Amino acid sequence: MNKDTKLGVILNTSTVIALKMDNYKIITPNIAIIGSGGGLRAVIGMSAAMTALKERGILDSTMYTAGLSGSAWYLMSLYSCKRPNATELNTKLRETVPQIRSNMFLYAWYTWKYYTSWLHQFKNKNITVADPFGYLISSFLLQKNVPWSEQENKLKNGAMPLPLIAALHVREEKSIEDYHGMCGNEKIIEENIIQADSRTDLIDFKEDFMMLVDAGLAFNSPYPTVLHPSRKVDVILSFDFSYRGSDSEWPFRQLEKAEEWARKRCIPFPKLKLDTIKEKCKGGNYEEVYVFKEDNSPIIVHFVMINKSFRKLGDGKHDFDIHSNYHTMRLNYSEEEYNKLNSLVQHNVLENEKKIVDCILEAIHRKQNN
Secondary structure, three states, X not given: OOOOOOOOOEOOXXXXXXXXXXXXXXXXXXXXXXXXXXXXXXXXXXXXXXXXXXXXXXXXXXXXXXXXXXXHHHHHHHHOOOOOOHHHHXXXXXXXXXXXXXXXXHHHHHHHHHHHHHHHHOOXXXXXXHHHHHHHHHHHXXXXXXXXXXXXXXXXXHXXXXXXXXXXXXXXXXXXXXXXXXXXXXXXXXHHHHHHHOOOOOOOOOOOOOEEEEHHHOOOOXXXXXXXXXXXXXXXXXXXXXXXXXXXXXXXHHHHHHHHHHHHOOOOOOXXXXXXXXXXXXXXXXXXXXXXXXXXXXXXXXXXXXXXXXXXOOOOOOOOOHHHHOOOOOOOXXXXXXXXXXXXXXXXHHHOHHHHHHHHHHHHHHHHHO
């Protein structure tokens, strides 16, 4: 981070992210914002989270953003803008997402058209229906087609966090149908995908063929992208938009997988100690956010997708169930539905701003004492 990077962003009237010590040494924590998969539900949720964090000045002092699947769709949409701005994009998506609803039949027809056309055109390539699906999603969500490598100007001087997109590099050439067949068996996924991907950290770019699959097939949150020791991340703001069936179902499955992934690789990760939460929340009465921390590990501020305090705001408009209305494979949302989920996630972030700030300050004090 160079001298032109914005370090002292005001969070409120009395708190700053970076502290300048007496010896003029700037102490700045490395903050990462990560979002899980979840289709358009994750796009809407991640847009809301980034908008709220932008409003409070936290996004401007973030080092990394990371996403997979739906959250990656959002990040690619954000960074395809000439001047990425989370607040402006949220307004744009409020208009764009309902357009997908009105074009569903056209959308389905084009998916089949491109799929059959590409099968014929690229007969020697491994083309699946996922290819035209991705193309069509990008046509709705990307502001313009921009190569991922052309982001340098947007990242200069720390103006935007470094974006990280999670994908699985699979060395065994399997069709996407093979992986879909594994979705019901997490053990098979672990053995056939993660182990295949973890033989080496190096990718041979001389290969003529590289197969990348949705990282959500392993686990649905991009922790590996920010946990690598070279990132030196101090605080992880984690947003889980995974489908659970209901608010009362266990909300820590992806976090448990992240902990297991880190432990296997001897990467620092706070002990979750979830038994206490399980005992306290026997009826499934979970909170919107949980903090996990341990010495010599990043502090994790984990946001659960839940409608709790937001539901109590009044007039009944906020009383809705997320999981029965916002399915992962659903692509048709009205503007009203967009606004409901978007407002809920923003509410959960803003209501818990103090917890975020306290964790950032703790990370600063940790660095100060090291």
